[in-house]
Amino acid sequence: MSKTALTQWRHKAGAWVQRGLDQRLRLAVTGLSRSGKTAFITSLVNQLEHAGLDARLPHWPPAAEGRLLGIKRVPSRHHHVPAFGYEAALGQLAGTPPAWPEPTRGISEITLAIKYRPKNRLKRRLNDNATLYLEIVDYPGEWLLDLPLLAMSYAQWSGQQRELLREPALRELAGPWLQMGEGLAPDGPAEDARIAPLAAAYTRWLHDCKRELGRYLVQPGRFVLPGEYQGAPMLQFVPWVWGEVGTGLGEQHHHGMMEARFEHYKKHLVAGFYREFFAGFDRQIVLVDCLTPLNRGPGSFTDLGRALDAILQSFEYGKSGWWRRLFAPRIDKLLFAATKADHLTPDQHCRLTRLLGTLVRGGHRQARLSGIDIHTLALASIKATHSGRVRHQGEEIPALQGRRLEDLAPVTLYPGEVPEALPGDDFWQRRGFDFTEFAPPEWRPEAPLPHLRLDQALAFLLGDKLS
Ligand code: GDP
Numbered sequence: 001m002s003k004t005a006l007t008q009w010r011h012k013a014g015a016w017v018q019r020g021l022d023q024r025l026r027l028a029v030t031g032l033s034r035s036g037k038t039a040f041i042t043s044l045v046n047q048l049e050h051a052g053l054d055a056r057l058p059h060w061p062p063a064a065e066g067r068l069l070g071i072k073r074v075p076s077r078h079h080h081v082p083a084f085g086y087e088a089a090l091g092q093l094a095g096t097p098p099a100w101p102e103p104t105r106g107i108s109e110i111t112l113a114i115k116y117r118p119k120n121r122l123k124r125r126l127n128d129n130a131t132l133y134l135e136i137v138d139y140p141g142e143w144l145l146d147l148p149l150l151a152m153s154y155a156q157w158s159g160q161q162r163e164l165l166r167e168p169a170l171r172e173l174a175g176p177w178l179q180m181g182e183g184l185a186p187d188g189p190a191e192d193a194r195i196a197p198l199a200a201a202y203t204r205w206l207h208d209c210k211r212e213l214g215r216y217l218v219q220p221g222r223f224v225l226p227g228e229y230q231g232a233p234m235l236q237f238v239p240w241v242w243g244e245v246g247t248g249l250g251e252q253h254h255h256g257m258m259e260a261r262f263e264h265y266k267k268h269l270v271a272g273f274y275r276e277f278f279a280g281f282d283r284q285i286v287l288v289d290c291l292t293p294l295n296r297g298p299g300s301f302t303d304l305g306r307a308l309d310a311i312l313q314s315f316e317y318g319k320s321g322w323w324r325r326l327f328a329p330r331i332d333k334l335l336f337a338a339t340k341a342d343h344l345t346p347d348q349h350c351r352l353t354r355l356l357g358t359l360v361r362g363g364h365r366q367a368r369l370s371g372i373d374i375h376t377l378a379l380a381s382i383k384a385t386h387s388g389r390v391r392h393q394g395e396e397i398p399a400l401q402g403r404r405l406e407d408l409a410p411v412t413l414y415p416g417e418v419p420e421a422l423p424g425d426d427f428w429q430r431r432g433f434d435f436t437e438f439a440p441p442e443w444r445p446e447a448p449l450p451h452l453r454l455d456q457a458l459a460f461l462l463g464d465k466l467s
Pocket of ligand 1: 033040
């Protein structure tokens with residue numbers, strides 16, 4: 001072989017080995033509205049950009065061992081998915097005064113190329129560096145609440161909603177759409193002029209259930225977070241709760257039109273999401289804000305538990321998941337993270353982790369999730385408080401310092417204790433916990449964002465991929 005041919009061959013072999021070492025990982029980030037997805041992704045990308053330099057990531061081995069060679073943002077492969085607004089989020093955090101970034105409203109994506117020195121001897125012999133392309137996908141947890149709809153007919157769903165409306169608080173708020181629908185004959189000619197305002201009133205009810213009653217389990221999930229489908233006819237139907245109606249009325253009638261739209265919603269939005277996106281996720285983090293419902297009361301907290309139950313169904317594809325055959329999911333690591341841990345003094349963080357563990361690992365569920373590596377953690381994506389100790393009535397107690405969100409006033413407080421298991425009556429009577437919202441910290445853009453335990457999240461989610 002001539003010298004040039006040999007060099008060319010070496011070049012080709014090098015590129016081939018490199019391709020073998022490079023990997024892609026699709027990491028999905030979800031959680032219900034305001035659980036902290038935008039803050040989490042912004043801080044995660046920011047920590048990675050500062051990793052190996054000035055970021056504090058002692059529990060993430062590649063950073064602690066000095067094996068990171070460079071991390072940069074690269075264009076995403078999926079041209080139809082909107083880009084995650086990282087720069088805009090940093091701009092808001094760096095503002096005067098700093099503001100929390102705009103929350104997630106739909107799906108978005110950001111890709112990072114993480115160049116590292118492998119630890120694994122075999123990989124190192126092949127080449128002294130490798131790249132992990134990390135694709136981070138952000139999507140609303142509300143979309144996962146819809147999975148159970150796939151197994152339901154329009155009549156079954158309507159019956160379930162009729163049952164739900166027996167609850168006085170929900171029924172009272174539902175007044176406007178219930179009245180509007182009363183005059184609608186199931187076999188009357190389908191008119192958009194009547195269906196569209198009814199669906200809009202129904203959607204307002206779902207929003208009211210969230211805002212006024214602190215409810216989480218609202219279905220259909222896309223009604224509250226429609227993404228790019230805002231105003232589409234397939235988001236214009238309501239459950240038929242005004243007495244039972246047999247099927248068979250064609251789309252030219254009110255009832256038949258609603259039924260057809262319900263089926264369309266299931267096929268295109270629910271199944272479509274699982275097929276197009278969910279099936280391609282390798283790892284998943286589910287963010288949970290346990291603190292807001294603890295502040296709001298037992299109704300809200302119980303509903304969070306129900307919503308998490310519905311969300312978990314998406315991961316119960318271990319052996320017998322009924323929908324496994326449809327989408328062939330491949331998620332092998334699932335992290336549940338209790339967010340906003342900086343609202344608690346450090347002595348409470350373990351209790352918060354245990355509380356989340358109780359919510360997501362209750363009894364029989366553990367077996368159904370087998371086959372997936374699961375972990376729970378309490379973290380703060382962007383730490384907005386400092387913890388310390390203060391003297392109170394002659395005693396030293398733990399306390400937090402930060403600025404209140406509403407008026408930016410500096411405060412020092414002890415928020416109280418979180419329960420480590422599902423809270424009972426005594427907890428709700430004592431009301432031993434009071435959660436104050438904090439303004440984001442003062443932050444210089446050239447520094448990494450302050451956080452709690454994002455390195456532990458990275459170690460669990462990416463640990464094996466950067467070995
Ligand atoms: P999303 O709807 O899931 O995208 O939620 P966001 O990331 O927008 O978070 C909602 C709100 O929760 C923010 O506006 C902040 O007020 C608060 N938040 C989120 N993460 C943190 C955190 O790490 N610390 C604190 N103190 N507040 C947070």
